[in-house]
Amino acid sequence: MRDESDGPVSAYLDYNATAPIRPEALAAVVDALQVVGNASSVHHPGRDAAYRVEVARRHLADLLNCSPGEIIFTSGATEANNLALRAAHRRGARIVTGSAEHPAVLETSRDLAQNEPGSLTVLPMRADGLVETVALEEELGRGDVGLVSLMAANNETGVLTDLTPVVKAAHAAGALVHTDATQMIGRLTLDLSEVDVDLLSLSAHKFGGPQGVGALFVRRGTPLPFRPLITGGGQEKGWRAGTLNVPGIAGAGAAAAAVSRDLADDVARVTQLRDQLEHMVTTAVDGCRINGQQAPRLPGVASITFAGAPADAVMAAMPRIAASDGSACASGAPTPSHVLLAMGLSREEAECTVRFSLGYATTADEIAVAAEAVVRAVHQVRAAMAATAGAAAH
Template sequence: NSFCTLLVADSSRVVHPNVTKKSRTPQEKHTKHSMLRRSVSRFCAAAAAGGAANAPAEQLVRSVYMDFQATTPLDPRVLDAMLPFWTEKYGNAHSRTHEYGWVSEQAVDKARKQIADLIGASPKEIFFTSGATESNNIAIKGVADFNKANKKHIITLQTEHKCVLDSCRYLEMAGFEVTYLPVQKDGLVDLEKLEAAIRPDTALVSCMFVNNEIGVMQDVAEIGRLCRKKKVFFHTDGAQAVGKVPIDVNKMNIDLMSISGHKVYGPKGIGALYLRRRPRVRVRSPISGGGQERGVRSGTLATPLCVGIGAACEVAGQEMTRDTAHVTALSNQLWNSLSAELSHININGHREKRYPGNLNISFECVEGESLLMGMNEVAVSSGSACTSASLEPSYVLRAIGVDAETAHTSIRFGLGRFTTEAEVAHTAAKCIHEVKRLREMSPLWHMKMDGGEINWRK
């Protein structure tokens, strides 16, 4: 890509807040920017080489990254924007008595606008946090606490992220009542049941935009319409959606939305919370301190990280159409390759109403952990979670009606901006080989092929 070549050639562009620029020796310049050059070369090698995306799978040396729902690599353009704020523009954005503080404050304000522009909001509605987990906590606990005098009922889904579910459980211990709505077998919530669950004392509905595990996309606009009609605040966890699908918080009637930096090719440790101003959404902050972020989230802002998430959102807006087409093509390539060679496999969740970069697939009669071990050259996630030395099936898969045994056979494939055709081909070939190998050793598979019935114990 042209931007890769540009960054490699011009990665020494760092501007000091002062008018004059200190001269450096060639060795100092080389040391300062060697990290940027290595990062740019690593992420853009395929594009810069021209045709590397179509290279044979055998030529792939590094482990293939197919876990873009867990985190995304830093886009080189984002790194380029951040670097000066680590080394030269290091002022505290809250220091308003000198130039260093002014420069950082301007950078933070710019980042706030970049995020707002991506989701159709006002910069005054964007509040920086440490990530989507903190944003979810502030949104859910903050709205509940502020409205607890008259409204002590919360609605959420059984398939929400753990930080949302745990926040709701915390509120239950504080005397709130929480309705955990089930979802249908395709992962979508029944809108009629959602509307029926809203009560006069309901303070908030919290519903994830794109599910992190199965990629299902809820009808956020319709949920927002229902909540606005019922005069109930609507919060959505947008960590897996922002920068990947078009979002307009006004048209969708979203009152609060959580955003994560590292899910949109930005840095880790930074996120944002969108809080609507009209009609105004008020929260009681769980963090006490200096009153930064207009009292919503106290604490000194990490200017480089704010710059990073802002730049990532700007790049996401520019690349969204291309990213969507790219990821859709690769998703189709992966599924077509697997389904052509393997029978008894299934995509978990709705086939159409989903983000294409997330493929959660069940492979009958194959243990997911064994498949992961066999695919050690590919970074993917299992549908199971290992906690406290015990193996538990995914609660998301169980919520959509997948039995415990089948849930253990599920693998999540995550595709993204930097995934190549060669990586998908390599992943498919490796997965097909391992599934066939494991099934060949499985008595259950041979029983199934011989016409015997397997009754999984749920």
């Protein structure tokens, strides 16, 4: 007998983990795979490969409104975060970051600080998912901060950081600013001519590019004690050695071009679909809470806590709906979401939270199917929990 979970997905609502590849990106990848040359070679096939890389670099720069020369291609946002933090860290200067950052930032910051006690400050979060700005101002006022790293949009709740005042305050204190914009790029506009961060990390597969390729933006003129993670042939102006992933980069560029074309329409449509999902679920299920709802959020993210219904059981009860009980990189972790705990949720509440994330290809039909499945799954799990508790009591 075939398990229902083996069937096709009825609704894909896990864009924060990875977005479906855009048709334009897939076509660019396939085209580039047929190019024989190494992008570092000077012969015609090599120049052909290099041309595709530079076209992609221009597309990404256009999306961010920066110079192509400020874009360094990497294997993804995790590498870009590592490269940014390690390049910007100065001995004797503190790193200030937030308690709800992605592990690629938190763990790298802790690694950098392990031989310098007191050189890392992790800011508390408010209940709405925003960084405690008073704490940030106090830390900057101490005068020994070298780098502030705060994500543009949270990967679990979608809560947005207002980067402009952060940059202004940090620069006034002599600190550089890095932002992990992995979830922001492709979902909302981030104009680097207006948001004066020094470094920015991104990953192509979050906005419809292929997996395994990302980028680091380094603002021209940023003073950095340069330390590449990968040394060798000196590709990417010495920032990242190794043969360039031409197909992946070409796909990333094509996805960026598609985002530039469609973003305004996608934001309005995805916001409406997210609000529709939240309304349909919360009106049919008692004891729901939407995390981060009181703060500005990404258009397509709904983090919902279902009291008395563990997230793993809810997802098991709706196998045709692709959602998440937290960050994909932490899937299967024995501890609940550090993001939700930082916002003040209890361990039990965090373990009863499901993240739904929508994107450019999400349809109204998917939302209707998902809402019905979620409501049914939560009721089913709660009934099973109650039955188990009743049997135990007797």
